[in-house]
Amino acid sequence: MRLNHLLITIILSLIIVLVGCFQPAYHKITPEKVASIKKVTAVSLLGDKIRKRYQGTTIFNNDLTISDVADWKIDEFLEQQVRELIDYDYISINANHDTLMNIYTTKELYCCFSREYDFNRIKNEIEETRKDFGVDTIIFILEDHFGAPNNRPRPGFLAGYGIYQGTEMLLFTETFIYAYAQVVVFNTDKFEVLGASSFVLKRGVRDPYYGYGGDQNEKVDNIYWNIESFGIESSERKFIENTIKGKLTQRLYNTLSRLGFDFKESIH
Numbered sequence: 639m640r641l642n643h644l645l646i647t648i649i650l651s652l653i654i655v656l657v658g659c660f661q662p663a664y665h666k667i668t669p670e671k672v673a674s675i676k677k678v679t680a681v682s683l684l685g686d687k688i689r690k691r692y693q694g695t696t697i698f699n700n701d702l703t704i705s706d707v708a709d710w711k712i713d714e715f716l717e718q719q720v721r722e723l724i725d726y727d728y729i730s731i732n733a734n735h736d737t738l739m740n741i742y743t744t745k746e747l748y749c750c751f752s753r754e755y756d757f758n759r760i761k762n763e764i765e766e767t768r769k770d771f772g773v774d775t776i777i778f779i780l781e782d783h784f785g786a787p788n789n790r791p792r793p794g795f796l797a798g799y800g801i802y803q804g805t806e807m808l809l810f811t812e813t814f815i816y817a818y819a820q821v822v823v824f825n826t827d828k829f830e831v832l833g834a835s836s837f838v839l840k841r842g843v844r845d846p847y848y849g850y851g852g853d854q855n856e857k858v859d860n861i862y863w864n865i866e867s868f869g870i871e872s873s874e875r876k877f878i879e880n881t882i883k884g885k886l887t888q889r890l891y892n893t894l895s896r897l898g899f900d901f902k903e904s905i906h
Contacts, residue, residue, distance in 0.1 A: 665834050666833055667823060667832045667897050667898045671832050671833070672898045672900075674774075675726060675832075676726070677727045677729050677772050677774050677775070678727065678775045678776075678777060679729045679767070679771070679776055680717040680720035680777040680779065681717065681735075681738060681776055681777070681778050682716040682778075682779040683735060683741065683742075683779065684712050684779060684798055684799065684886075685735075685798065686707055686708040686712060688707045688799060688801070688868055688878075689796070689799070689801075690704075690801050690868075691796060692802075693803070693804040693805070694804075705869065706868070706869070707868055712799070713779075715883060716779050716886060716890060717779075720777055720890070722902075723890070723891060723899075723902065724900065724902070725900045725901055729772070731767055733767075737763060740759045740760055741778075741780070742754070742781070755780055757829070757831075761829070764776065764829070765826070768826035768827065773826055774826055777821060777822075777894075778821070778822045778824060779821055780819065780822055781798045782798075782818040782820040782836050782837065796816050796818060798818060799817040799818070799882045800816060801816070801863065801865075801878060802816055803860070812857060813857070813859070813860045813862060815856040815878055815882060815885075816885075817837070817885040818836070818837060818838060820834060820836045821890070821893045821894065833898070835896050835897055837886075858877075858881075861874065865878070
């Protein structure tokens with residue numbers, strides 16, 4: 639009997655974890671709250687690490703390497719994109735990204751990824767931003783996770799941005815460049831979330847503005863998987879950088895629009 643109870647508990651726990659992984663972060667900001675936004679800043683916390691994940695035919699063939707690409711300045715790039723897009727009083731705050739990374743509460747695992755965040759972990763930094771700069775709204779760009787490209791049925795969760803390669807029944811290999819993030823809009827006065835949305839809504843989820851979600855990753859030639867080092871400049875490295883920034887920029891625009899932000903006239 640104890641064994642049966644244990645098995646049931648394990649199965650239920652796995653179901654909860656998997657359901658949690660596939661739930662979209664989508665909560666539109668109400669028009670009233672959008673109208674209350676006055677002074678805004680953006681803080682991107684995607685970090686400066688690129689993931690290179692290989693998914694083999696079994697878990698024993700899987701591999702993950704993480705490399706530094708600080709020269710890409712992904713966070714600064716995205717913060718500047720927000721500034722250029724939205725039609726609000728934007729305040730630059732020169733955020734301490736290393737300190738704000740404490741918002742994350744979970745770490746990446748070898749087999750999968752589930753990144754959670756807690757604003758209480760950076761409460762002092764948020765309150766200082768409100769007092770020092772008069773910012774009432776912070777647009778956070780945080781890591782998100784998603785299933786493997788091409789809607790593969792096997793576990794193989796991806797997070798942040800990177801390059802992925804997977805095999806199918808030992809027949810062929812495919813390589814993808816991916817970029818996953820989420821926007822969480824935070825009110826500093828009331829210390830509460832106003833709205834949130836993943837850059838890419840999960841497969842089968844209806845997006846009221848852009849239809850059904852999906853992977854929409856960039857399938858590329860396998861030559862890009864063979865890049866020897868992200869620490870050495872090369873045409874392949876530059877292509878991956880430009881592809882990732884392009885995808886993040888387009889998805890950022892879609893996500894801010896989905897949440898109800900007003901854009902500058904020059905953007906339309």
